Amino acid sequence: MRPHRKALRTTAVGAVSAALAAAGTLTAAPAAQAAPPSVRFVDITGDGGTTLKANVVTPAGADGARRHPLIVLPTSWATPQIEYLAQAQRLADSGYVVVTYNVRGFWQSGGHIEVAGPPDTADASRVIDWALAHTPADPDRVGMAGVSYGAGISLLTAAHDERVRAVAALSGWADLIDSIYSGRTQHAQAAALLQGAGGVTGRPSAELQEIFRHFFASDLDKEDEMLAWGRKRSPAAYVDRINEHGTAVMLANAWGDTVFPPNQYADFYERLTGPKRLQLRPGDHATAEATGLLGLPNDVWADTGRWFDHHLKGEDNGVDREQPVRLKSRSGGGYEGYPDWKSVAAAERKIALGGTTTIAANVNSGADGGIVLLSSVLDQIARLPPVASIPLLPRRWAAVWQSGRYPTAQRVRGTARLHTTLTPTKESGTLVAYLYDVGPLGLGKLVSNAPYTFHGRTPGKPFGVDLELFSTAYDVPAGHRLALVVDTVDPLYIEHNPSGARLTFSSPADDPSYVSIPLREQ
Numbered sequence: 001m002r003p004h005r006k007a008l009r010t011t012a013v014g015a016v017s018a019a020l021a022a023a024g025t026l027t028a029a030p031a032a033q034a035a036p037p038s039v040r041f042v043d044i045t046g047d048g049g050t051t052l053k054a055n056v057v058t059p060a061g062a063d064g065a066r067r068h069p070l071i072v073l074p075t076s077w078a079t080p081q082i083e084y085l086a087q088a089q090r091l092a093d094s095g096y097v098v099v100t101y102n103v104r105g106f107w108q109s110g111g112h113i114e115v116a117g118p119p120d121t122a123d124a125s126r127v128i129d130w131a132l133a134h135t136p137a138d139p140d141r142v143g144m145a146g147v148s149y150g151a152g153i154s155l156l157t158a159a160h161d162e163r164v165r166a167v168a169a170l171s172g173w174a175d176l177i178d179s180i181y182s183g184r185t186q187h188a189q190a191a192a193l194l195q196g197a198g199g200v201t202g203r204p205s206a207e208l209q210e211i212f213r214h215f216f217a218s219d220l221d222k223e224d225e226m227l228a229w230g231r232k233r234s235p236a237a238y239v240d241r242i243n244e245h246g247t248a249v250m251l252a253n254a255w256g257d258t259v260f261p262p263n264q265y266a267d268f269y270e271r272l273t274g275p276k277r278l279q280l281r282p283g284d285h286a287t288a289e290a291t292g293l294l295g296l297p298n299d300v301w302a303d304t305g306r307w308f309d310h311h312l313k314g315e316d317n318g319v320d321r322e323q324p325v326r327l328k329s330r331s332g333g334g335y336e337g338y339p340d341w342k343s344v345a346a347a348e349r350k351i352a353l354g355g356t357t358t359i360a361a362n363v364n365s366g367a368d369g370g371i372v373l374l375s376s377v378l379d380q381i382a383r384l385p386p387v388a389s390i391p392l393l394p395r396r397w398a399a400v401w402q403s404g405r406y407p408t409a410q411r412v413r414g415t416a417r418l419h420t421t422l423t424p425t426k427e428s429g430t431l432v433a434y435l436y437d438v439g440p441l442g443l444g445k446l447v448s449n450a451p452y453t454f455h456g457r458t459p460g461k462p463f464g465v466d467l468e469l470f471s472t473a474y475d476v477p478a479g480h481r482l483a484l485v486v487d488t489v490d491p492l493y494i495e496h497n498p499s500g501a502r503l504t505f506s507s508p509a510d511d512p513s514y515v516s517i518p519l520r521e522q
Helices: 016-023 081-093 118-134 149-160 176-180 188-201 206-216 220-232 235-245 262-271 299-313 374-382
Strands: 038-045 051-058 068-074 097-101 137-147 164-170 248-254 276-281 325-328 335-338 349-352 357-360 387-389 399-402 410-414 417-424 429-438 443-454 463-468 472-476 481-487 502-506 514-517 519-521
Touching (some): 038 118, 068 081, 068 118, 068 149, 081 097, 149 164, 206 220, 248 299
Parallel strands (some): 068 097, 248 276, 276 325
Antiparallel strands (some): 325 335, 357 502, 417 463
């Protein structure tokens, strides 16, 4: 077992337009400046002879007389190899050898899309091999980073290749199943976005096409097969290997990530035993890193740069002395530091969900989680989350419970949890829970949500439901209240409610229903 290390620096996003824009901002420095880093476009032979299109950026004047730390950057889903060039040049300016490459199956690289399967991790190791043989890279100082798809591949490679001493995984996943199939519910818009982008810019493998077919068809006979496929591609399944290697891991994500929600990252973070850091901030999938791909100032890139500088270059920049869990509220303000994820939600309060409430299924009540990417971006930029008029929600299709008004401002930090007793009229069904911040006029701003699906239940027989809502950081103004709303239809998810289904929520005396909220006075 290798001693614990400390390392990391870099980031990136996943939008093609951002990557192309980044390419247009790369060079052009005043003549008085030092010579720019060297940039080469090369072909690297990946696993099984697959050609990977790559860029190699080396520090100015690098001649092989001394070795430089190496950063490998796999591209995001559906993005070309130029995605990281702006940040690669900045890293090279700081003394790193940087290799960015287009993952197999996309754009001009060969092969088919394997969704971070074994060929992808093998490719990453081949890229490291190539860099050590063809650049002045130091074999003892290897790091990997990426946004989204590149983040997942980086974590998986760290589990399988002990040469990777540090990882910066930005807007990625640790548990693929818990990301797009949480609550046993298909995240339809997120999966459709991935499928569409992959089909336009790449070549999906036959296995991936089959998985998508089963996923969208809600084929329960293939569920075990899909779960096994997802586990093989989940870094959480290999966390013991990462811990054994002592890899320094930085995780960064957005509260509103509609592709890879933050809960699964936080759970993974808690299981890491080596040097680690978790940063969560407002935004949606890969939006927090986007400006950095354009070469603009960006706190995600700056912090991952400090991470790499400390763990790969040995700089005493203080990153190891800061609180490792750093959060930004969706309501504004700077970073808050915590010693661990559990400390984020140290105080919890319960809202009782009393009485018995029955709702009809198959109709969207007007409460929903918004639109993939768009809604959380509006929240990030203009603090405009999805809204609903709580008094006007039709109680035929939505169950509603509210707290009293809070006399002082409150802070929601962490993960709200729903516990209730459900009696269905059909053996299958879906519910979606929403937590709203409700103002004096009854307008509710979405704080969090999560779906839940059940199959094989006996109609008319009650059973317990425990559901974690997506983690968040949100400030509730004084005079507002919190409301829990439950309905059965949301455009973000595939619903499994047969026609005419009804759901009854009750609160037995020996097992009362509640929503537990990580809440404290501001």
